[in-house]
Amino acid sequence: MTSTPGTSPLAEAPRTLAGGSGLATLLTDPRHALVSLDYDGTLSPIVNRPSDAVPAPGALSALARLAERVGSVTIITGRPVEALLALARFTDEPGLRSMVILGQYGLQRWDASTGTITSPEPLPGVAAVRAALPKLLQDAPAGTVVEDKGHALVVHVRRTADPDVSLASLTPALTSLARDNGLEAAPGKRVLELRPPGHDKGRALRDHMAELGARSVLFAGDDLGDLPAFDAVDELRAAGTPGLTVCSDGPEVPGKLRERADLVVPGPEGVVALLRLLADRLA
Known part of the structure; x- marks a missing residue:
């Protein structure tokens, strides 16, 4: 119902x-x-x-x-x-x-x-991703922000001009960054969360x-x-x-x-x- x-x-x-x-x-x-x-x-x-x-x-x-x-x-x-x-x-x-x-x-x-x-304690890969994100996102659409959760990092695109296009353009590089550092990239509402797998x-x-x-x-x-x-x-x-x-x-x-x-x-x-x-x- x-x-x-x-x-x-x-x-x-x-x-x-x-x-x-x-x-x-x-x-x-x-x-x-x-x-x-x-x-x-x-x-x-x-x-x-x-x-x-x-x-x-x-x-x-x-x-x-x-x-x-x-x-x-x-x-x-x-x-x-x-x-x-x-x-x-x-x-x-x-x-x-x-x-x-x-x-x-x-x-x-x-x-x-x-x-x-x-x-x-956070996984070591979280610190590596945290250090790499500023460079990876330096040309990201205006309004892209990172939320640091300690055990995970979340890239928010809700405040960009076109959130859906922004998320699609950033997802491949962010997914690779997460995978290379032992994390997973989990999608949500206009966000991509880089977090511990499992x-x-x-x-x-x-x-x-x-x-x-x-x-x-x-x-x-x-x-x-x-x-x-x-x-x-x-x-x-x-x-x-x-x-x-x-x-x-x-x-x-x-x-x-x-x-x-x-x-x-x-x-x-x-x-x-x-x-x-x-x-x-x-x-």
Whole structure:
């Protein structure tokens, strides 16, 4: 079922039987459910500058209400944990004391219950790519910027005159640079991320599910980087664990993500509405 602004994300059943089963299990056994969400484009609107991506209105309170009723609420993001904590201010919401953030696609972890962050040392290739990028990008279109995540580097072209053309022109050289230094080049919404290989949201989700012993899962996302998490939900369902995939829709959302989702809601405001409805159902 595809929702439109002004309609309830749960006004109808999810458009797949598997998604319906995932939702039903979450609602009947919430204490063993994992609700996991991407951040940018899912809990926060897409903006030109990553540093401006604050949570959508009502997002933190909706998360907190749901966190009181389900087994675990977890954010899985490509952002560094420290940057996300400073931006989203999750620690200001008392109801999120049990939340977990898996940052950098699971390389980093923050547990609200302890306030601790665990993080490995960056791969050597990250420093090499960092040093090489200024020269490689010296003739890049105006508006091209680099976001340094510590464990990865992201080339943003959203502020160039023609983002799609800019990304296409830069991708071959950036892909070669990543490969030559033991990294991978992962595309997203008008970005290319040069990051450690083998780490994605699917792996982070599977590992966290196993750690929790969760019996159902909801995952919500909006970009190509969320497809591995959709794959993980499919694998879990095939092994007998019910799950529900949610697309936070918008003009830049890849068609393949929208097509794969069990439930499509209208952007971050639709995600917030969905979280509130789930909390109401479980009250």
